[in-house]
Every structure is written in structure tokens, then in C-alpha cells.
Amino acid sequence: MAIAIRRAQTTWEGPLASGTGLIRMDSGAAGELAVTWASRTDRADGKTSPEELAAAAHSACYAMALALRLGEHKAVPERLAITATVILDESGGVPTIVSSHLEVTARVP
Template sequence: MIKAESRAEATWEGNLFQGHGSVQVGSGVIGTQPISWATRTERSKGKTSPEELIAAAHAGCYAMAFSNTLASAGHTAERLTVNATCTFEQIEGGFKIGSITLDVRGKVPGLDAAGFAQAAQTAEQGCPVSNALRNNVAIHVNAHLED
């Protein structure tokens, strides 16, 4: 059963390497953002890329999944901070998203480092974005419990 639909729109003008475009999300919450080939392979210079947007989506989804995993085990995080790094790689015949590394730091009273690390791995298995990418993109989780 569908619970929700999310929408986005992209516009592109010109060829891949010299062209440019924009993306916007249906809610309008982040406004129209410029994209280009250069933002995928060089510095962003005030523009975004599909990989940056995937990293943002993955970080947000994983933070929610981790919060739920902790709550299901009787723990409430004071804070979880997730940094996602998405790689864009050249392969034979083209390009692909190769990996995403999720670096999570958290403050969770009553939980030790081993328990935090285990919960971090469990959360990755339940994260909808991880599950959409699994078996096509390598996903790595680094978990760091703060005092």
C-alpha cells in the first residue's frame, strides 16, 4: 500500500559536458537548484549534483531509521548526526554511483559503544534508501558514540 508519493522535476539544456540544468523538489522547500556536469566531477561552485542529493536523502533517511532502531530497543538518542559521502565513479562504459559511506555520531544515554555500533548496522538494514540502493551501491557505516 502506497503511504506517500514524493516528486521532483529536472530541466536540462545543451549537451552533457557544457550544458546546464536545474532540479526542484515538489514541496518547494529547497527551491530550484542549479546542476551541471562539472558539479558531479569538480567543485560545486554553488551548484548541486544528483549524487549530493542522494547523499542528503540517504543521511536523512538513515538518521530516522537509526532513531527508530534505538527506540525499538528502549533507547532515545539525544542527538544523531549523519554525514553521507556518495562517490561518483567512472567504470567501463560509463559512470555509476559506487558507494555511500554513512558516518554517524550520536549521544545515546545508557548505551555503550558496542551497542551503538550494533544498532547502527541494524538501522542501515532497515533504512528505505539503503534498501533501494542495496546490491547496486556499496554501503558502509562508521558509528561513533559520543560521551
């Protein structure tokens, strides 16, 4: 049985290069997030990208997992700072996430 089920929806209008999308998460935590091909491959200009959302998810998930494991060893962290860097590149001519790198800074007594 699943611990949680989360959903998000994206609507896209227009061709890839000049079209626009809106991402909505069922939680409502982030409101509507605009996404474009340019925000994905060039400049963000206040819009997000699938890679930025993947980086946010990866860093948050890792922070929680690390806090859990440290706590199991009686080393409750005072602060964890996780930065995820997701890289989009071409693989076989197709845009592909090729890596997600985590940088971790921790203050653990």
C-alpha cells in the same frame, strides 16, 4: 499501499559538458537547485549534483531509521549526526555511483 510518494523534476538545456539543469522538488523545500556536469565531476561552485542529493537522502533516511530502532529499545537518541559520502566513478565507461558510506556519531543516554 505506499506510505508516501515524492516527486522532483529536472530540466536540462544544452550539451552535457556546457549545459545546465534545474532541479525542482514538489515540496518546494529546497527551491530550484542548479546542476551542471562540472558541479558533478569537478567543482560545485554553489550548484548541486545527483550524488550530493543521494547523499542527503541516504543520511536523512538512515538518521530516521536509526532513531526508530533505538526508540524501540527505549534508547531515544539525544542527537544523531550522520554524514553520507557518495562516490561517483566510472564503471564500464559509464559514470556510476559506486558507493555510499555512512559515518555515524550518536549521543544516546
